[in-house]
Amino acid sequence: MDRKLSWIGFLATALIVVTLATIVLREPQRQITAAADLQVNKIAEGTDLYAENCVVCHGAAGEGLGSFPALAAIAEMDTQAIFNTVERGRYNTTMAAYGVDEGGILYDAQLDALVTMIQYGDWNAIENRVAALGLTPPEIVVAEVPEETLTMIRDLPDGQILADAVEWYSSNCAACHGANGEGTTLAPVLNSDELRTRLTDADLTRTIEQGVPGTLMAAWDAALSDDEVAGLVALVRRWDELENMGVQMVAVEAAPIDMSPEAIAAGAKLYSVACTSCHGVDAYGTALAPALNNSVFLSQTPDAAIKQIIAQGVTGTKMPAWGGRLSDADLNSLVAYLRSLESSAPPIVAPVTGIN
Numbered sequence: 001m002d003r004k005l006s007w008i009g010f011l012a013t014a015l016i017v018v019t020l021a022t023i024v025l026r027e028p029q030r031q032i033t034a035a036a037d038l039q040v041n042k043i044a045e046g047t048d049l050y051a052e053n054c055v056v057c058h059g060a061a062g063e064g065l066g067s068f069p070a071l072a073a074i075a076e077m078d079t080q081a082i083f084n085t086v087e088r089g090r091y092n093t094t095m096a097a098y099g100v101d102e103g104g105i106l107y108d109a110q111l112d113a114l115v116t117m118i119q120y121g122d123w124n125a126i127e128n129r130v131a132a133l134g135l136t137p138p139e140i141v142v143a144e145v146p147e148e149t150l151t152m153i154r155d156l157p158d159g160q161i162l163a164d165a166v167e168w169y170s171s172n173c174a175a176c177h178g179a180n181g182e183g184t185t186l187a188p189v190l191n192s193d194e195l196r197t198r199l200t201d202a203d204l205t206r207t208i209e210q211g212v213p214g215t216l217m218a219a220w221d222a223a224l225s226d227d228e229v230a231g232l233v234a235l236v237r238r239w240d241e242l243e244n245m246g247v248q249m250v251a252v253e254a255a256p257i258d259m260s261p262e263a264i265a266a267g268a269k270l271y272s273v274a275c276t277s278c279h280g281v282d283a284y285g286t287a288l289a290p291a292l293n294n295s296v297f298l299s300q301t302p303d304a305a306i307k308q309i310i311a312q313g314v315t316g317t318k319m320p321a322w323g324g325r326l327s328d329a330d331l332n333s334l335v336a337y338l339r340s341l342e343s344s345a346p347p348i349v350a351p352v353t354g355i356n
Contacts, residue, residue, distance in 0.1 A: 039120060046117025049110055051130045053098065056311055056321050060136045061127040062118070069222040075119045082115045096320070134327045137311065145170050149247055162238065165231035170249055173232075175305060176216055179249040181239055186216055186305050191239040204233045216314055257303045257335050267337025270330055278318060283341060288318055298342040306335050 050058075057068040064070035074082065086106075087099030098104035099111060106114070117126070130136050145167055153163040170179070178184050181191030189195065199207075208229050211219035220229070235242075257263075271283070278289035285291030292298075310331055313321035322331070 039116060042113040042116040043121045045110070046113035046115070047121060047126050047129050048133070049106065049114050050117055050126065051133050051135045053105075054114075055130050055135055056137050057095075060130040061123045064223060065137060068218075071118050072123050079115060079119065082118060083111055086114055087111055136328070145249060149249075152245060153242065153247065156241070158234065161227075161231045161234055162242070164228070165235040166242075166247075166249070168228060169232060169235060174249065175308060180243075181236070184300070184305070186301065186309075190236050191243070193240070196237060196240075201233050201237070204236055205229055208232055216309065216312075257332055257339060259336050259339065263333050263336040264340045266330075267333035267335070267340075270326075270334055271337050274322070274326075275334075283338065292338055293341045293345050295342065295345040295347045298338065298345050303335050303339065306338060307331050310334055 054071075057065060058071045059065045059068075062070060062072035064073075085095070087097065087104070088102050089095045089097035089104075096104065098106045098114075100107055127136075150163045150166070153159050153166060156162060169177075169181075176184060176187035177190050178187075181189065183189030207217065208224070209219060209221040211217045224232075271279075275283070275292075278286060279292050280286045280289075283291060283293035285293075290297075309319070310322050310326075313319045326334075
């Protein structure tokens with residue numbers, strides 16, 4: 001009997017040892033699986049946070065829009081550095097602080113999910129999720145420079161640099177500064193002898209790289225190489241030379257905004273919720289933000305430019321980027337509402353937007 005109990009005890013002990021050994025052997029794989037599942041969940045959460053808060057500046061696929069850098073290119077950046085940037089923002093840029101301890105809206109776990117998505121997410125899948133949520137940023141309509149025009153420019157001394165600058169300007173600068181540097185109510189004239197005399201190359205370089213706080217002139221240093229900045233400076237310097245050759249870029253008009261009563265009513269409702277606190281009832285302005293019900297502003301600012309201001313915000317002011325929170329239809333309805341005010345808008349002087 002004792003021998004039988006001994007065998008049972010031995011077998012039980014052996015079973016426990018085997019079980020424990022199996023658990024020990026499987027534990028590393030279990031931890032790997034658990035970590036992978038956690039990463040998948042973080043990426044999913046981070047993707048939705050990205051769509052709601054970041055996509056209007058950095059693009060649905062992390063490609064970067066305008067002066068805003070591509071996030072797909074910083075995946076190898078130090079994790080803590082990315083976390084700190086998202087949490088604290090970047091001084092004197094439109095990159096706001098998103099951490100709650102810095103006055104933002106995201107907790108540490110959400111920031112961690114966003115950083116995980118940036119580093120390990122599939123940008124094609126992220127782009128598809130952004131589209132499914134209806135938050136894909138509106139495309140900015142740009143003018144294409146004819147190939148024959150570029151060929152003419154390339155034949156000049158340092159022509160390739162100028163040709164590249166013309167293409168880049170047409171895609172990223174013409175919406176505010178005009179197709180041929182003639183200036184608009186949003187941004188000053190660039191193609192003028194007065195500006196070329198008054199500003200040095202260093203002045204122009206600094207303005208392009210650092211922007212002008214309180215205006216739509218963003219800092220482009222994160223999006224442009226030194227050679228690209230130098231090319232744009234050369235374009236400003238030699239614009240009269242191009243004009244004498246007959247080089248003219250044609251502005252492209254965006255598709256007309258729906259001005260139906262339904263669209264205007266939707267815009268008015270959205271304005272009352274999102275815009276009244278700063279721009280005032282009926283858009284007459286407050287101490288926080290200028291009047292939008294303003295004949296000067298409305299008569300001289302195209303629909304596409306108004307939409308761009310709402311979507312991308314204004315660096316150095318309280319005007320946030322709404323494109324990550326509003327759909328394309330929402331943005332269009334706000335433009336429709338503001339445009340409906342034009343016929344009765346009073347003449348209020350627009351703010352100065354010149355280069356410092």
